[in-house]
Amino acid sequence: MKKLRVGILFGGRSGEHDVSLLSAASVFSAIDKNKYEVVPIGITKSGRWLTAADAEQMLQGSAPANSSLRAGDPEATPGAAVLANGESVVVPPEPACPGTGLVPFQTPDLRRASDRAINVDIIFPVLHGTFGEDGTIQGLLELADIAYVGAGVLGSAAGMDKDIMKSLFRAAGLPIVKHVTILRGDWEREPKKAWQTVEAKLKYPVFVKPANLGSSVGISKAHDRSELAPAINEAAKFDRKIVIEHGVGGKKQKAREIECSVLGNDRPEASVPGEIVPGKEFYDYTAKYLDTGSELLIPAKLGKAETRTVQRLAIAAFKAVDCSGLARVDFLMDPRSKKMYLNEINTMPGFTNISMYPKLWQASGISYSALIDRLIELGLERHAEKKKNQYQR
Ligand SMILES: Nc1ncnc2c1ncn2[C@@H]1O[C@H](COP(=O)(O)OP(=O)(O)O)[C@@H](O)[C@H]1O
Numbered sequence: 001m002k003k004l005r006v007g008i009l010f011g012g013r014s015g016e017h018d019v020s021l022l023s024a025a026s027v028f029s030a031i032d033k034n035k036y037e038v039v040p041i042g043i044t045k046s047g048r049w050l051t052a053a054d055a056e057q058m059l060q061g062s063a064p065a066n067s068s069l070r071a072g073d074p075e076a077t078p079g080a081a082v083l084a085n086g087e088s089v090v091v092p093p094e095p096a097c098p099g100t101g102l103v104p105f106q107t108p109d110l111r112r113a114s115d116r117a118i119n120v121d122i123i124f125p126v127l128h129g130t131f132g133e134d135g136t137i138q139g140l141l142e143l144a145d146i147a148y149v150g151a152g153v154l155g156s157a158a159g160m161d162k163d164i165m166k167s168l169f170r171a172a173g174l175p176i177v178k179h180v181t182i183l184r185g186d187w188e189r190e191p192k193k194a195w196q197t198v199e200a201k202l203k204y205p206v207f208v209k210p211a212n213l214g215s216s217v218g219i220s221k222a223h224d225r226s227e228l229a230p231a232i233n234e235a236a237k238f239d240r241k242i243v244i245e246h247g248v249g250g251k252k253q254k255a256r257e258i259e260c261s262v263l264g265n266d267r268p269e270a271s272v273p274g275e276i277v278p279g280k281e282f283y284d285y286t287a288k289y290l291d292t293g294s295e296l297l298i299p300a301k302l303g304k305a306e307t308r309t310v311q312r313l314a315i316a317a318f319k320a321v322d323c324s325g326l327a328r329v330d331f332l333m334d335p336r337s338k339k340m341y342l343n344e345i346n347t348m349p350g351f352t353n354i355s356m357y358p359k360l361w362q363a364s365g366i367s368y369s370a371l372i373d374r375l376i377e378l379g380l381e382r383h384a385e386k387k388k389n390q391y392q393r
């Protein structure tokens with residue numbers, strides 16, 4: 001039997017490039033090589049696509065500095081820059097060079113183009129953050145009609161944008177903390193009005209975040225008015241939209257951080273919940289990646305009814321942003337009132353074998369390699385489902 005060819009995309013242009021390398025290395029070592037032919041595809045920090053030996057080198061942490069893959073020009077485009085599935089061929093853009101972009105692969109002899117392309121049956125984009133988890137790579141794969149693991153364009157984009165995500169959660173009747181969203185331009189023009197809006201609606205401490213990012217980058221906790229402007233300035237470096245929200249736990253206590261893994265397409269299921277106990281005042285960048293003081297508790301210390309609530313809300317959140325495949329849904333629990341708020345959904349959560357997402361499934365009876373199988377199945381299923389659509393009358 002012909003093995004399914006799975007392209008694993010890793011690296012990428014986001015701040016989570018290195019996390020992606022770790023996730024992808026775990027996937028490579030656990031994926032069932034009897035079932036799948038695995039094709040590594042690395043994306044450098046500057047956006048170049050590498051395959052074969054170059055990609056493997058990159059996974060080991062030594063990316064070839066200047067392998068020049070050029071998009072757009074078929075003569076200059078080595079097979080490595082081309083992805084194909086049957087008739088469809090896609091040339092990834094090369095953002096570092098002005099004037100290039102996603103150029104349709106133009107050659108009189110398409111057969112030759114696909115000879116040189118990497119043929120894949122499905123792509124597993126093990127990419128976190130911007131350009132990986134935000135719908136952009138998903139759009140590229142949609143254009144090429146290539147099946148892929150995880151959320152589609154809409155689910156990815158909606159799950160990435162904390163402001164839009166909150167609107168969708170609220171529309172679905174899900175509990176979120178009070179928040180205000182301000183635009184960088186308005187902040188720059190009328191800072192006084194912006195902080196008045198914040199103070200009219202929220203009490204300190206507040207959390208200030210760029211709407212689109214991850215890994216806690218650009219996020220700060222403002223304990224009082226004097227800390228608000230610097231916090232907004234910091235977040236405004238990263239996005240034109242800034243989300244400011246009520247700090248769960250208030251002045252004296254920390255929020256409890258509960259996470260739940262969701263798996264499936266139209267009928268998703270939820271894992272046992274887990275809990276993170278940050279070693280710092282909140283789960284900031286250093287607590288996530290550098291500090292070892294943070295603890296993972298699996299399962300989370302919750303009562304039966306609380307567990308069921310978390311699972312129900314996690315599935316509802318997944319549906320609210322139109323997710324598919326996988327997502328990790330994160331909650332903030334008020335330590336006193338025990339009220340549970342949805343914090344965010346991550347459509348491509350950390351995926352090393354010791355990351356929360358797979359560990360929660362392990363605790364729920366699905367091993368890491370079985371999880372990879374299931375995600376590939378779900379990606380193929382969603383692609384087949386989409387194929388049923390008719391695009392013209
Ligand atoms: N409203 C809030 N109340 C209390 N803590 C928060 C709040 N928002 C964020 N945090 C803390 O900041 C961390 C990062 O925020 P989050 O919205 O999850 O951003 P990211 O997408 O970067 O993970 C959370 O894990 C939590 O520790």
Ligand SMILES: [Mg+2]
Pocket residue numbers: 330344
């Ligand atoms: Mg988070």
